Amino acid sequence: MSLIRRVLALDDPQETRFWWFLSAFAFGIGLLYWFVSREPAGSVLLLAFGLATGVMAIVLSLQPVSRVVRERARGDRPGVRSATRDASGGGTADVERPFLDEEGRFPAPTTAPLAVGAGVALMALATIFGPAPAIVGVLPFAWGVSTWLSSARAELDVVEDIERIEAARVARSRGRR
Amino acid sequence: MSAGAIAVRPAARFSPAEWVSTTDHKRIGILYLVSAFAFFLLGGLIALAMRAELAAPGLQLTDEQGYNQMFTMHGTIMMLLFATPTSAALANYLVPLQVGTADMVFPRLNALSFWLFLFGGLIVLSGYVAAGGPPDIGWTGYPPNSELPYSATTGTDLWIVGLALTGVASILGGINFTATIYTRRAPGMSMLRVPVFTWTVLVTSILILFSFPALTAALAMLLLDRRFGATFFLPAAGGDAILWQHLFWFFGHPEVYIVILPFFGILSEVIPVFSRKPLFGYRAFVFATIVIGVYSFTVWAHHMFTTGAVANPFFSITTFIIAVPTGIKFFNWIATMWRGRIRLATPMLWCLGFIYIFLFGGITGIVLGSPPLDYHLHDTYFVVAHMHNVLVGGTVFALFAGLYFWFPKMTGRRLSEPLGRIHWAAWVVGFPLTFLPQYQLGAIGMPRRYADYSADAGWTLLNQLSTAGSLLLGVGVLVFLVAVGLALRRPPDQPDDPWGGNSLEWWAASPPEHHNFRTIPPIRSERPVFDARERLPGEGRA
Numbered sequence: 001m002s003l004i005r006r007v008l009a010l011d012d013p014q015e016t017r018f019w020w021f022l023s024a025f026a027f028g029i030g031l032l033y034w035f036v037s038r039e040p041a042g043s044v045l046l047l048a049f050g051l052a053t054g055v056m057a058i059v060l061s062l063q064p065v066s067r068v069v070r071e072r073a074r075g076d077r078p079g080v081r082s083a084t085r086d087a088s089g090g091g092t093a094d095v096e097r098p099f100l101d102e103e104g105r106f107p108a109p110t111t112a113p114l115a116v117g118a119g120v121a122l123m124a125l126a127t128i129f130g131p132a133p134a135i136v137g138v139l140p141f142a143w144g145v146s147t148w149l150s151s152a153r154a155e156l157d158v159v160e161d162i163e164r165i166e167a168a169r170v171a172r173s174r175g176r177r
Numbered sequence: 178m179s180a181g182a183i184a185v186r187p188a189a190r191f192s193p194a195e196w197v198s199t200t201d202h203k204r205i206g207i208l209y210l211v212s213a214f215a216f217f218l219l220g221g222l223i224a225l226a227m228r229a230e231l232a233a234p235g236l237q238l239t240d241e242q243g244y245n246q247m248f249t250m251h252g253t254i255m256m257l258l259f260a261t262p263t264s265a266a267l268a269n270y271l272v273p274l275q276v277g278t279a280d281m282v283f284p285r286l287n288a289l290s291f292w293l294f295l296f297g298g299l300i301v302l303s304g305y306v307a308a309g310g311p312p313d314i315g316w317t318g319y320p321p322n323s324e325l326p327y328s329a330t331t332g333t334d335l336w337i338v339g340l341a342l343t344g345v346a347s348i349l350g351g352i353n354f355t356a357t358i359y360t361r362r363a364p365g366m367s368m369l370r371v372p373v374f375t376w377t378v379l380v381t382s383i384l385i386l387f388s389f390p391a392l393t394a395a396l397a398m399l400l401l402d403r404r405f406g407a408t409f410f411l412p413a414a415g416g417d418a419i420l421w422q423h424l425f426w427f428f429g430h431p432e433v434y435i436v437i438l439p440f441f442g443i444l445s446e447v448i449p450v451f452s453r454k455p456l457f458g459y460r461a462f463v464f465a466t467i468v469i470g471v472y473s474f475t476v477w478a479h480h481m482f483t484t485g486a487v488a489n490p491f492f493s494i495t496t497f498i499i500a501v502p503t504g505i506k507f508f509n510w511i512a513t514m515w516r517g518r519i520r521l522a523t524p525m526l527w528c529l530g531f532i533y534i535f536l537f538g539g540i541t542g543i544v545l546g547s548p549p550l551d552y553h554l555h556d557t558y559f560v561v562a563h564m565h566n567v568l569v570g571g572t573v574f575a576l577f578a579g580l581y582f583w584f585p586k587m588t589g590r591r592l593s594e595p596l597g598r599i600h601w602a603a604w605v606v607g608f609p610l611t612f613l614p615q616y617q618l619g620a621i622g623m624p625r626r627y628a629d630y631s632a633d634a635g636w637t638l639l640n641q642l643s644t645a646g647s648l649l650l651g652v653g654v655l656v657f658l659v660a661v662g663l664a665l666r667r668p669p670d671q672p673d674d675p676w677g678g679n680s681l682e683w684w685a686a687s688p689p690e691h692h693n694f695r696t697i698p699p700i701r702s703e704r705p706v707f708d709a710r711e712r713l714p715g716e717g718r719a
Binding site for chain 2: 045049
């Protein structure tokens with residue numbers, strides 16, 4: 001029974017089962033199409049679709065928080081931290097949203113995406129007009145990428161600082177108790 | 178602010194610098210919407226010029242080459258620079274609000290998607306100033322017609338590069354939407370409590386992730402053929418032109434559903450609100466959406482029946498089967514309205530228009546799914562009419578339903594009901610007047626993509642009716658622009674939930690604050706705002 005549940009991914013969260021379903025369907029229809037038509041282009045496209053969605057399903061299945069859902073379904077004690085429980089008490093948020101949230105700060109307004117977009121567009125035009133637009137485009141692209149990465153790094157540092165301070169505060173309050 | 182309060186608020190000052198540097202999903206959504214609508218106006222003007230050309234036998238406005246360029250740019254603009262990004266626009270604005278989060282998972286990437294789309298679109302349009310003018314290869318770009326010996330204009334190369342960039346933009350957007358819906362849902366919002374519009378965006382995003390790479394690869398191969406001496410699609414040099422058709426339609430048919438599914442979602446948000454009932458068969462609707470999405474990968478070669486190079490029975494059967502989940506949605510909408518207390522406000526009128534217009538497209542799709550009939554109708558005006566019934570009925574009617582519905586949320590202002598009704602009337606009369614004659618033109622043999630026809634062919638009256646209908650559509654769009662202009666001149670005065678909405682965006686202020694929500698109501702169904710309203714009648718939100 002447990003093997004069947006595992007093979008059919010019945011203990012996986014809905015989000016993961018969705019990808020398993022896509023992959024199984026694409027492989028099934030790809031094979032059927034090959035035997036019906038012997039036409040290589042469409043068969044390769046369908047099987048590649050099945051392969052890509054299968055990779056997604058495997059990646060999601062291996063997610064640590066997704067494992068919590070499976071353990072819970074089997075009645076085991078979760079081995080990793082669970083997500084926040086529904087504050088209203090009316091739901092089971094840890095099961096219903098089984099993937100780790102990416103917590104972060106709002107990015108400050110930035111023209112970096114505009115610069116990267118303009119740079120990529122100019123560099124793409126080099127395939128038609130030769131190297132000149134690529135030389136022009138590399139400047140906004142490089143500036144945009146460096147600004148993007150440095151501001152993302154700064155925001156991550158702030159989040160980590162806040163988490164460190166919060167962890168220290170919790171440890172202090174536990175020590176007092 | 179309390180749920181029912183109406184207060185006139187000062188309008189926010191417009192700052193171009195804030196808009197170009199924004200990473201806020203709401204502003205990016207509006208940027209998408211304005212850009213896509215500008216492309217729609219341009220594509221519409223080209224359509225009017227084509228209809229004017231066809232209103233009488235003989236060449237009036239342009240020559241055959243110019244006409245080829247017109248229908249190429251019209252199709253490209255409407256399909257890839259209007260319809261696809263419009264659903265991205267609404268998804269950008271609404272998905273984070275509907276799932277109860279402050280922004281997309283990757284806000285900067287979201288901004289990059291928009292800028293790549295805009296630059297890609299402008300590169301496609303720059304063909305108008307290139308040597309030889311814009312491309313003349315049809316929006317499907319079939320080789321060998323699109324190869325260098327047959328289309329020497331630089332506009333064709335710009336078309337390839339521009340579309341590749343918009344494709345990358347769509348893929349980045351698809352990643353962002355999928356990740357946001359997976360990881361940023363409010364506590365309590367299980368997958369089967371996700372609003373239907375967001376469900377359609379999720380399925381659409383997955384379609385984008387697996388269909389757009391086929392187009393990008395095909396465009397890269399075509400560019401290699403044209404610029405770097407490759408021969409992928411040149412039969413004379415050992416290439417295979419049919420390979421392009423496989424790659425293009427492996428993208429192109431899911432693209433039809435990429436375009437349509439979010440608009441199905443809009444209808445499924447609007448109809449329950451104005452029928453004052455929950456959506457009939459929420460789970461069936463979600464299931465049908467998933468089935469349509471997945472199944473759309475199996476029907477691509479019904480566009481290739483006449484090549485003789487595909488398994489026609491296979492694709493005929495899959496095409497017939499895909500009509501079933503689409504039919505489920507029709508029954509969802511009809512059963513939702515059944516015995517509802519229907520309010521015929523403008524958004525609801527557009528939904529009703531959608532249902533009857535789209536039905537023509539759906540039924541004629543079944544006709545074209547039959548290879549014997551398709552052999553007769555292929556590349557005639559029957560196909561043009563079917564495509565417009567599906568894609569214009571599917572996108573523009575639902576888009577206007579969505580715009581009239583969510584305009585108060587986006588701007589704090591409401592569009593004029595009288596002007597909205599005039600706009601709707603112009604379209605609901607003009608649309609069948611434009612496209613029903615084209616079915617008959619196709620059935621009696623008028624081929625598409627011809628700039629001229631003989632006066633003896635008996636096609637003149639039907640073409641004139643079609644042209645008159647298209648003018649009515651143009652008038653309708655002008656009325657809409659007037660309605661938007663008038664609304665934006667007024668200060669914001671709409672309450673947070675002017676219609677009695679169901680999903681979380683109606684819990685936020687109108688327009689929403691930068692971080693969207695101060696509180697989130699408990700989520701115990703797919704209608705959390707309805708639940709909260711019922712539980713706390715007359716009480717304001719925290």
